[in-house]
Each structure stands twice: as C-alpha cells, then as structure tokens.
Amino acid sequence: MSEPLPSSKGRAWIAPALAFTAGAVDAIGFLGLGQVFLAHVTGNLVLLGATAVGIDTHSGHESWALQTAVLPLFCAGVAVGWLLLRRTGARAPIAIAVISAALLTIAATVALASPQLGPPVSVWLLASCGVLAMSLNAVLTRALALPMTNVMTGNVLQMCFDVLDASAGTPIPPGRIRNGVTLIVAFAAGAGAAAVCLRLLGVSAFALPACVLWAVAVQVSRMTHVAESVPSQPVNR
Numbered sequence: 001m002s003e004p005l006p007s008s009k010g011r012a013w014i015a016p017a018l019a020f021t022a023g024a025v026d027a028i029g030f031l032g033l034g035q036v037f038l039a040h041v042t043g044n045l046v047l048l049g050a051t052a053v054g055i056d057t058h059s060g061h062e063s064w065a066l067q068t069a070v071l072p073l074f075c076a077g078v079a080v081g082w083l084l085l086r087r088t089g090a091r092a093p094i095a096i097a098v099i100s101a102a103l104l105t106i107a108a109t110v111a112l113a114s115p116q117l118g119p120p121v122s123v124w125l126l127a128s129c130g131v132l133a134m135s136l137n138a139v140l141t142r143a144l145a146l147p148m149t150n151v152m153t154g155n156v157l158q159m160c161f162d163v164l165d166a167s168a169g170t171p172i173p174p175g176r177i178r179n180g181v182t183l184i185v186a187f188a189a190g191a192g193a194a195a196v197c198l199r200l201l202g203v204s205a206f207a208l209p210a211c212v213l214w215a216v217a218v219q220v221s222r223m224t225h226v227a228e229s230v231p232s233q234p235v236n237r
Contacts, residue, residue, distance in 0.1 A: 011144075011223060015179075016186040017216050018137050018149040023190030024197075024209040025104070025130050031195060032203045033123055034063035038130035039137075039150045041074045066124065070131050077135025085143055090224060096140045097220045101213035103133040107206040114203070126203055133213070144220075147183060155183050 022039035029038035037043035044067040051064055080099075085092045107129035114122035138150050148154055159180035162172045190209070197205035 011219075014144065014216055014219060015141070015146045015149055016182050017212050018141060018146070019152070019183045019186040020190035020193075021104075021137065021209040021212050021216075022134060022150045023187035023192075024194035024205075024212075025134055025190075027191040027194035028198060028203060028205050028209075029127060029130055032198050032205070033127055033130075034066065036063055036066045036070060036127055038070065038127060039134040041070050041131065041134070041150075044068075044070050066127050070127065073128060073131045074135045077132040078139055080132075081136050081139030081143075085139070090228065093140060093143045094217065094221045094224055096136050096143065097213065097217035100133040100136040100140065101210055101217050103129045103136070104206050104210035104213055107133075108204055108210050111202065111204040111206055126206065130206070133209075137213075140220075147179075149183060149187070152184050152187050155180050159184070 026037055026039040029036045035047060048064070048067050081096055084095050084099075088095055107126050110122055110125045110129070114126075134150055138148070141147065141149050147158075159177060162177045162180065165172050166177070194205050194208060197208050201207070
C-alpha cells in the first residue's frame with residue numbers, strides 16, 4: 001500500500017472534487033442509463049430487491065441486468081486498484097487517477113457514438129466505464145487517506161456526531177464539520193450539474209465528471225512529485 005501523500009494546499013479540494021464526480025456519475029447512471037447507481041453501487045440492491053418481489057421500478061429488463069452486474073464490476077475495479085497500489089508504490093495514486101479519468105473520457109466518447117453502437121451495447125459500455133471509474137476513485141480515497149466520497153451516508157453520520165459533540169462541549173478536530181458539509185454539498189452539486197448536462201447533452205454528460213477527474217489526476221501527479229523531491233530525514237541511531 002502506498003503511503004498517503006503529505007498535506008498541501010492543493011490536497012484540500014481533491015475530496016470535494018471526487019464527491020462532485022461521484023454525484024455526477026450517479027445522476028447520469030440513474031437518470032440516463034435506466035436507474036443504475038454507478039457510484040453508490042449498493043443502492044442497486046434496493047431496486048433488485050423490489051424487482052424480485054414483483055414491484056415495478058420502471059427500470060426495464062436491461063437495467064435489471066445492469067443493476068446485477070454493477071457490484072461485481074465494482075469489485076473488479078477495486079481489485080485493479082489494489083494491484084496498482086501493490087505494484088507501483090508511491091506512484092499508484094497517479095495511475096489510479098489517470099485510469100479513472102480515462103474511463104469517463106471513454107464513456108463520453110461512447111455516448112457520442114451511441115447511435116452507431118445501438119442502445120444495448122452503448123448502455124453496457126457506459127455503465128461499465130462509469131462503475132469501474134468510481135471503484136478506482138474509492139481506492140484513490142483510501143490511498144490518499146481521504147474520507148469516502150462515493151457514498152455520503154458515512155459523512156452525514158460523522159457530521160451529526162461532530163455537531164452533537166460540539167454542542168456538548170466535546171472538542172473536535174478543527175474544520176471537520178466544515179469539511180463534511182463541503183463533501184455533501186459537492187456530491188449534491190455534482191448530481192445537479194450532471195442533470196443539467198443530461199438535459200442539454202444526453203449521456204455525453206460523462207464529459208463533465210471526466211474533466212474534473214483529469215484535474216484531480218494532474219494535482220495528484222504534482223503532489224507526488226513534490227513528495228518525491230523532499231529529501232528523506234536521516235534516522236538517528
């Protein structure tokens with residue numbers, strides 16, 4: 001496992017950017033690909049459970065198959081990220097961020113070619129690229145020692161505890177409530193922005209989170225180079 005990169009001014013916006021991306025990809029998957037969660041992948045279990053007991057979720061047969069495939073695809077993406085962390089060391093976060101951004105770029109390109117590919121093929125390609133990118137984002141947050149950005153439930157829980165602790169006079173780390181609120185707002189902003197892009201561009205809206213992830217990849221690369229340029233401290237014996 002690679003060591004977390006040192007703190008820097010550029011590090012502060014990476015988690016909100018990843019949360020924005022997750023909100024955008026989830027919105028595109030749910031609204032544009034037939035009710036499929038690509039970031040909050042366990043949300044598909046709710047829809048599958050409803051379908052299994054005969055409740056019509058209006059998602060269709062193709063979406064049912066996609067909802068079933070998303071969790072294994074997510075696990076496969078995590079396995080790829082795990083291998084990168086083990087094989088590429090300190091530069092693993094760069095590789096993970098670049099691959100994630102490239103996957104969403106491929107998704108945006110596939111969306112442009114969807115009339116030629118046909119709905120079944122294009123939808124599966126789009127969903128696969130989206131969920132693999134989000135699984136790598138989850139690995140990236142772990143590699144950089146960031147809070148989880150694919151799902152906001154844990155962040156909401158932490159924020160509630162922090163507010164209650166603060167109201168009871170218990171000291172909490174400075175800025176943690178603000179950081180939690182920022183992540184939640186970023187996720188919601190990503191979903192809203194993606195919905196607007198869907199209305200204007202269709203599923204080519206994948207270009208929006210792709211651009212954000214390329215910015216993240218550039219920043220992670222800069223942070224890695226800065227960390228590598230810092231001379232290691234001698235060990236006193």
